[in-house]
Amino acid sequence: MKNEFVKICRVSDVYNRKGKSFRLDDENEIALFKVNDVIYAxxxxxxxxxxxxxYDGYIEDMYVACPMHGFRFHLETGEQPTKAGCRLRTFEVMISGDEVYVKKPHKKRFDFHF
Ligand code: FES
Structure with missing residues (x-):
């Protein structure tokens, strides 16, 4: 189980409401956000x-707004407020001590809902 997770950084490397980007593996680049002391990937x-x-998006409530065109995605579900259109992938986070681990995805890169 633990080998499905990749060690990303320390908890103290992620600041409240400020995103940071990291490489998860060869295919995936992730953004970590901390909101109300919970870390989301x-x-x-x-x-x-x-x-x-x-990673450079603006946090409002539980949504991150993409800095390019302002689409908003929920940090837990990746859905837009209307629950329609494209969805941002989300990843499971595990904290162990002061270290942040993120689970590698099994699905394809993008997931669309029509
Ligand atoms: S590229 Fe993110 S909203 Fe357009």
Whole structure:
């Protein structure tokens, strides 16, 4: 089980409401956010125009707004407020001591809902 998770950084490396990007593996770049002291991991590549800048997004409530065109995605579910259209991938986070681990995905890169 633990080998499905990749050690990303220390808990203290992630600041409240400020994103940071990391490589999860060869295929996946993720953005970590801390909101209300909980760390969330999402795809750093926006599903709208495939821009790798989600880490620089603005946090409002539980949503991150992509800095390119402002699409908003829920940090837990990756869904937009309307629950329609493209969805941002989310990843399971595990904290062990002061270290943040993120689970490698099994699914394809993008997940669309129509
Ligand atoms: S690239 Fe993210 S909203 Fe367009």
């Amino acid at each position: 999402v795809d750093n590549v926006c599903p709208h125009n495939h821009t790798p800048q989600i």
